[in-house]
Amino acid sequence: MVPTMLCMVAVPESHSGWTFVTNHARVLAAIADNPNVRIRDIAAHCRLTERAVQRIISDLEQDGYLSHTRDGRSNIYRVEPDKVLRHPAEAGLTVAALLSLLVRDETDHGRSAGPGSRPARSSAAR
Structure with missing residues (x-):
């Protein structure tokens, strides 16, 4: 059972080619959303193997x-x-800056969940 924190209303179909976000960034964002998340749930959310x-x-x-x-x-x-x-192209940028792009803050958490919506980030990502 996948926690509701990681469920998305609509998931895009599989595709081939490049993407904007790396798997490392996806995994880090999933962990920032929920520091207690299981590897199994990260894998399902990020569409990766455990x-x-x-x-x-x-x-x-x-x-x-x-x-x-x-x-x-x-x-x-x-x-x-x-x-x-x-x-080197991201010289000076921190993990927090990256996560601010990938993880919604608490003010967005109460809004209706749409395609690609994300839960609030945890205190570990601040």
């Missing part, structure tokens, strides 16, 4: 963009909002 999500989380943790702590059988993730993005 193994791909595990590799992406490992990449993000290895480079200091994300960390986690264990809580029983669950993980609680922490996004590092002040970490600077890697590519």
Whole structure:
């Protein structure tokens, strides 16, 4: 069962070719939305395999963009909002700046959910 936080009203059909957002950014945004999210739910939301999500989380943790702590059988993730993005073209931009483009804030949360709408971001992404 996918938590309602990650459900979208309408999901675009599969496509081929390029996209504006990388899988790493999608996974990071999903975690910023819900720091307690399960890998299974991230995979379903981002349309990736669980193994791909595990590799992406490992990449993000290895480079200091994300960390986690264990809580029983669950993980609680922490996004590092002040970490600077890697590519030279984004010199000086932080994770928080990226997430501000990908995650709606609380003022948008109460509005009607339409195609592509996203839930409020968590405190870990601020």
